Amino acid sequence: MISETTxxxxxxxxxxxxxxQAVDQCMNNMKSVRNRPVWQPVAKESVLRQNVPVPTGExxxxxxxxxxxxxxxxxxxxNTHPRFFGWVHGSGNIAGVMGEMLAAFMNSNAxxxxxxxxxxxxxxxxxxxNIFNFPFESSGIITTGTSMGxxxxxxxxxxxxxxxxxxKLGLAGMPSRLVGYTxxxxxxxxxxxxxxxxxxxxxxxxxxxxxxxxxxxxxxxxRISEDRMNGLCPIAVIASAGTVNTGAIDDLKRIADIxxxxxxxxxxxxxxxGLAILAPEFHGRLxxxxxxxxxxxxxxxxxxxxxxxxxxxxxxxxxxxxAFSSRGVYLAGLDCGLAGGEPWFCEYGxxxxxxxxxxxxxxxxxxxxxxxxxxxITQNCNQARYLGELVKxxxxxxxxxxxxxxxxxxxxxxxxxxxIELDQLNIRIVTELQLSGIAAPSTTTIKGHTAIRVSxxxxxxxxxxxxxxxxxxxxLGNQMRGK
Amino acid sequence: MISETTxxxxxxxxxxxxxxQAVDQCMNNMKSVRNRPVWQPVAKESVLRQNVPVPTGExxxxxxxxxxxxxxxxxxxxNTHPRFFGWVHGSGNIAGVMGEMLAAFMNSNAxxxxxxxxxxxxxxxxxxxNIFNFPFESSGIITTGTSMGxxxxxxxxxxxxxxxxxxKLGLAGMPSRLVGYTxxxxxxxxxxxxxxxxxxxxxxxxxxxxxxxxxxxxxxxxRISEDRMNGLCPIAVIASAGTVNTGAIDDLKRIADIxxxxxxxxxxxxxxxGLAILAPEFHGRLxxxxxxxxxxxxxxxxxxxxxxxxxxxxxxxxxxxxAFSSRGVYLAGLDCGLAGGEPWFCEYGxxxxxxxxxxxxxxxxxxxxxxxxxxxITQNCNQARYLGELVKxxxxxxxxxxxxxxxxxxxxxxxxxxxIELDQLNIRIVTELQLSGIAAPSTTTIKGHTAIRVSxxxxxxxxxxxxxxxxxxxxLGNQMRGK
Numbered sequence: 001m002i003s004e005t006t007x008x009x010x011x012x013x014x015x016x017x018x019x020x021q022a023v024d025q026c027m028n029n030m031k032s033v034r035n036r037p038v039w040q041p042v043a044k045e046s047v048l049r050q051n052v053p054v055p056t057g058e059x060x061x062x063x064x065x066x067x068x069x070x071x072x073x074x075x076x077x078x079n080t081h082p083r084f085f086g087w088v089h090g091s092g093n094i095a096g097v098m099g100e101m102l103a104a105f106m107n108s109n110a111x112x113x114x115x116x117x118x119x120x121x122x123x124x125x126x127x128x129x130n131i132f133n134f135p136f137e138s139s140g141i142i143t144t145g146t147s148m149g150x151x152x153x154x155x156x157x158x159x160x161x162x163x164x165x166x167x168k169l170g171l172a173g174m175p176s177r178l179v180g181y182t183x184x185x186x187x188x189x190x191x192x193x194x195x196x197x198x199x200x201x202x203x204x205x206x207x208x209x210x211x212x213x214x215x216x217x218x219x220x221x222x223r224i225s226e227d228r229m230n231g232l233c234p235i236a237v238i239a240s241a242g243t244v245n246t247g248a249i250d251d252l253k254r255i256a257d258i259x260x261x262x263x264x265x266x267x268x269x270x271x272x273x274g275l276a277i278l279a280p281e282f283h284g285r286l287x288x289x290x291x292x293x294x295x296x297x298x299x300x301x302x303x304x305x306x307x308x309x310x311x312x313x314x315x316x317x318x319x320x321x322x323a324f325s326s327r328g329v330y331l332a333g334l335d336c337g338l339a340g341g342e343p344w345f346c347e348y349g350x351x352x353x354x355x356x357x358x359x360x361x362x363x364x365x366x367x368x369x370x371x372x373x374x375x376x377i378t379q380n381c382n383q384a385r386y387l388g389e390l391v392k393x394x395x396x397x398x399x400x401x402x403x404x405x406x407x408x409x410x411x412x413x414x415x416x417x418x419x420i421e422l423d424q425l426n427i428r429i430v431t432e433l434q435l436s437g438i439a440a441p442s443t444t445t446i447k448g449h450t451a452i453r454v455s456x457x458x459x460x461x462x463x464x465x466x467x468x469x470x471x472x473x474x475x476l477g478n479q480m481r482g483k
Numbered sequence: 484m485i486s487e488t489t490x491x492x493x494x495x496x497x498x499x500x501x502x503x504q505a506v507d508q509c510m511n512n513m514k515s516v517r518n519r520p521v522w523q524p525v526a527k528e529s530v531l532r533q534n535v536p537v538p539t540g541e542x543x544x545x546x547x548x549x550x551x552x553x554x555x556x557x558x559x560x561x562n563t564h565p566r567f568f569g570w571v572h573g574s575g576n577i578a579g580v581m582g583e584m585l586a587a588f589m590n591s592n593a594x595x596x597x598x599x600x601x602x603x604x605x606x607x608x609x610x611x612x613n614i615f616n617f618p619f620e621s622s623g624i625i626t627t628g629t630s631m632g633x634x635x636x637x638x639x640x641x642x643x644x645x646x647x648x649x650x651k652l653g654l655a656g657m658p659s660r661l662v663g664y665t666x667x668x669x670x671x672x673x674x675x676x677x678x679x680x681x682x683x684x685x686x687x688x689x690x691x692x693x694x695x696x697x698x699x700x701x702x703x704x705x706r707i708s709e710d711r712m713n714g715l716c717p718i719a720v721i722a723s724a725g726t727v728n729t730g731a732i733d734d735l736k737r738i739a740d741i742x743x744x745x746x747x748x749x750x751x752x753x754x755x756x757g758l759a760i761l762a763p764e765f766h767g768r769l770x771x772x773x774x775x776x777x778x779x780x781x782x783x784x785x786x787x788x789x790x791x792x793x794x795x796x797x798x799x800x801x802x803x804x805x806a807f808s809s810r811g812v813y814l815a816g817l818d819c820g821l822a823g824g825e826p827w828f829c830e831y832g833x834x835x836x837x838x839x840x841x842x843x844x845x846x847x848x849x850x851x852x853x854x855x856x857x858x859x860i861t862q863n864c865n866q867a868r869y870l871g872e873l874v875k876x877x878x879x880x881x882x883x884x885x886x887x888x889x890x891x892x893x894x895x896x897x898x899x900x901x902x903i904e905l906d907q908l909n910i911r912i913v914t915e916l917q918l919s920g921i922a923a924p925s926t927t928t929i930k931g932h933t934a935i936r937v938s939x940x941x942x943x944x945x946x947x948x949x950x951x952x953x954x955x956x957x958x959l960g961n962q963m964r965g966k
Binding site: 167306332427 | 489491495501505507510512522524539540541544547548559561562575577578579580590593598600610614627629630649651653654655660671676677678679681683684685781783787791815817823833835836838848849850913915918923926927943945
C-alpha cells in the first residue's frame with residue numbers, strides 16, 4: 001500500500017528544547033545589543049557569500065539554530081541597536097515577536113474564509129480607523145508596508161476617476177489621460193505605483209516645495225487647472241505626512257479643500273509620520289488626515305512591529321472592494337461554514353494568500369497600549385530637537401533643514417572646503433561610522449548638498465547616544481582632514 | 484532633561500518564560516491536531532466578534548498568550564489538520580516556524596543594504612533557479628505569494644513588449660493596445676494583475692481548454708494571429724502548471740515554442756503545481772518551465788512554509804530591474820558600509836520595506852531537504868489517485884474530472900435527482916462536513932456542476948482520512964435525502 005510520511009517530528013520534546021534554546025539566545029542578543037557594533041559586514045569567509053548546493057537530507061533544528069547564531073544573527077542590518085539612525089526603520093519589540101511566532105504556529109491564511117485571523121485583522125483595522133478618525137464604515141487591509149498600501153489606494157483612485165470601465169477596458173479604453181500630484185519631496189513609492197498602474201511616472205506631477213519642504217499649494221492649484229485646460233483628468237493628490245528627507249508635513253487641510261472642491265482623490269502617505277497624530281504636539285497638524293480618501297502607513301516603523309507590516313484605510317468601501325474583487329468559482333463564498341466570513345480580505349488587495357500579519361500588530365498594540373507609543377514618538381522628536389541644537393551650537397557642523405519631526409539633516413562643514421569635497425567627506429564619515437560599528441545614520445541630498453541624515457525611530461536611543469554621534473562625526477571629519 | 488523610556492522589558496527572564504510557555508502550548512496543539520475538529524466557527528459570544536476600544540495601558544505577555552490560547556488558536560482556518568482539503572493550503576512545519584520566529588527577533592528589512600538577510604534570500608533564489616533549471620544569471624525575489632509574483636512578472640512582460648517608454652509615458656502613450664493569453668481554467672490572479680497593470684481584464688484572452696482542462700494550443704495560435712491582424716500587441720502567455728480547479732498542467736513545451744517564435748513573454752503560474760517538478764512522475768511534464776521567461780510559485784503550499792511566502796524568477800535580470808528600480812536620493816547606495824549590498828531587492832519588486840521572509844524558507848529547505856518534498860508531493864498525488872478510485876468504485880458518487888495531480892473533483896450523485904438539487908445537496912454536504920469538524924474540502928464548478936473539491940496539499944493526511952471522508956460524504960448525502 002501507500003507508505004506515509006509527514007514533516008512532523010518524532011520527538012516533539014526535542015523540538016521544544018530547540019525552541020527554548022533559540023528563544024533564550026535571541027533574548028540574550030537583544031538584551032546586550034548596546035554592547036555590540038551597530039553593524040558589521042558579513043564575514044569575507046562566511047558561507048553566506050558562497051552558493052551552496054540545493055539541500056538534501058535532514059538537518060536538526062539544533063544544527064540550523066547554531067548556524068543562525070554564528071553566521072546570520074550577528075550580521076543584521078542593525079536596526080535593533082540604539083544607535084541605528086538610518087533611513088526609517090523600527091527597532092522591533094518582544095510582544096510583536098511573540099505575535100509573529102504564534103501566527104507562524106497557527107499558519108492561517110487571512111485571504112478569506114471565516115476564522116480568527118480575519119476577526120483580529122478587522123479589529124486592528126477598526127483601531128486604526130479610530131486613531132485617524134476615519135468612519136467605521138471605511139475599509140482597509142493590512143499590507144507588507146506603505147508602498148503596497150499606496151499602490152492599493154491609488155488603484156482605487158485611478159478606477160474611481162478614470163471615467164469608464166477601466167477594470168474591463170484598461171487605460172487605453174479611457175476617454176482622457178489620467179494625472180496625479182505629489183510634492184518634489186515625496187517618497188518614491190508613489191512614482192512606483194504610477195508606473196505599475198500603467199499611468200507612467202510623467203503622469204505624477206512633482207509639485208515644488210516651500211522653504212519648509214511642504215508642497216506649494218499655489219503651485220498645486222496652478223498645475224491642476226493647467227492640466228484640466230489641456231484635457232487631462234486629475235485623479236489624485238498624494239500628500240506627505242512626514243517626508244522621508246526631512247520629516248515635513250504637507251498642509252493637509254488645504255490639500256483636502258482643493259481635492260474636495262475639485263473632486264480629486266486625496267491620499268496621505270503617512271508611512272512613519274502618520275502615527276505622530278498620537279503625539280499632542282503634532283496632533284493638530286495631522287487631524288486633517290481624516291479628510292483624506294485614504295491613508296497608508298507602517299506598523300514596522302514607529303510602532304516597532306517586526307518587519308513587515310503596514311496598512312491602508314480607504315473611506316469608500318464599495319469602490320475599494322470593486323477594484324480588487326475578482327474571485328474564481330473555486331473561491332465561492334457560502335452562507336455558513338468555513339467558506340463564510342464575507343467580505344474576504346482578498347477582495348481588498350492584490351493577494352489571495354495572506355499570512356496572519358495582524359497578530360503581531362495586535363500583540364504590539366495590546367502589550368504596550370497606544371498611549372505608550374504617543375510617549376515614545378514624543379521622546380524621539382524631543383531627541384531630534386536636542387540633536388538639532390547640538391548641531392547648531394557646533395561650529396564644525398551645519399544644519400541643513402529645520403527639525404520638524406524626528407529627522408535631522410546636517411553635515412560636517414568647514415567654509416574653507418569646496419562643496420564637492422564636502423560631499424565626499426560626509427559620505428566618508430557616514431561609511432566610516434557604519435564600518436566602525438559606532439552608529440548608523442544614512443545619507444541624502446538636501447538643496448544639492450550631501451547630508452548626514454539621522455532618523456530617530458528607535459525606542460532604544462538615549463540622549464547620550466546622540467552626544468556620542470556628534471562627537472564621533474567631528475572626530476572623524478577632523479581626522480580625515482588631517483586636523 | 485529628557486526622560487527616556489523603551490519598549491524593552493525590565494524582566495527579561497519573565498519574558499523568556501512566557502515564550503517557553505507559548506512554544507509548549509503551540510507544540511501541544513500541533514501534536515494533538517488530529518484529535519480536534521478541522522474547523523469550528525468563532526464562538527458566538529467571543530470578544531473577537533466585538534469591536535473593543537483602542538488599547539491603552541500595558542498587558543503582560545502571559546495575559547495575551549492566555550487570550551490567544553483560549554480565543555484565537557482554536558478558531559484557525561484548519562489547514563494544519565490532516566483532513567483539511569480546501570482550496571490549496573499548506574499545512575505548516577516546525578522548522579519554518581523557527582525560521583519565522585528568528586526572523587522576527589532579528590527584525591531585518593530585506594529591501595536593500597548589505598546584511599545577512601539579503602544573502603540568505605539570494606541563496607534561496609539560487610536554489611529555486613536550480614530546481615526549475617533557470618540560468619544562474621536570472622533574477623528573482625521572494626514575495627508574499629504567487630499573486631504578487633505573477634504581478635511582478637507581468638509588469639516586466641508589459642514593459643518589455645510595450646513598444647515605448649512605458650515607465651515614463653504610461654499605457655496611454657504606447658503605440659498599440661497590449662493583450663495577453665491564459666486558459667479559461669487559469670487562476671484569477673492573472674486577471675487581477677491585468678487590471679492592476681492598467682491593461683484591463685478584456686485584454687487577457689481566455690483560451691478554451693481541451694478535455695483534460697489544458698489550454699487549447701490551436702485556439703491560442705488562432706487568437707494570437709487574429710489579435711495581430713487587428714493591430715494589437717501580444718505581450719504574454721500565462722501558462723498554468725497545475726490549475727486550481729483540477730490540477731491540469733498546460734502543454735508547456737508547445738506554449739514555449741509559440742512564445743519563442745512569436746516573441747511573446749511566457750509566464751508560468753506554478754503556484755502549487757510547479758514544485759511537482761521535484762516528483763519523478765511529473766518531472767517530464769514540467770521541465771519546459773525552464774523555457775519560460777518567468778515562473779511564480781508558492782513556498783506556503785507544497786513546501787508547507789508558514790504563510791506567507793512565494794517567489795518569482797525572471798530570466799531577464801536587466802528588464803526585471805529596470806521595471807522596478809526607482810530609488811530616491813535618500814536611498815543612494817554606497818560602495819561599502821551598510822548602504823552597500825547592490826543590487827537591492829527593492830529594485831525587483833514594488834516593496835521597499837521587506838521582512839526577512841527568506842529565513843523560514845531557508846530553514847524549511849535545510850531541515851528536510853528537497854528530496855523529502857519530492858517524496859511528500861508524490862505521496863499526496865498517490866493519495867489523490869486513491870481517492871479517485873474510491874469515488875469511481877462508489878455508485879453514490881461521480882468523479883467530475885480525471886485526477887492528474889493532487890486534486891479530486893467529484894460529487895454526491897443520484898441520477899434520479901435534478902441537477903439543481905444536486906448542486907444544492909453537494910454544497911450542503913460540504914458545509915455540514917465543515918461545521919461538524921470532520922473534514923474541510925471546498926467547492927468549485929466543473930462543467931456547470933457544483934463539485935466537492937478535495938485538494939491534498941497536506942503532509943499530515945493519511946489514507947484512512949480519505950476513507951473517512953468518502954464514508955461521511957455518503958452518509959451525509961443519504962441522510963439529507965432521507966435515505
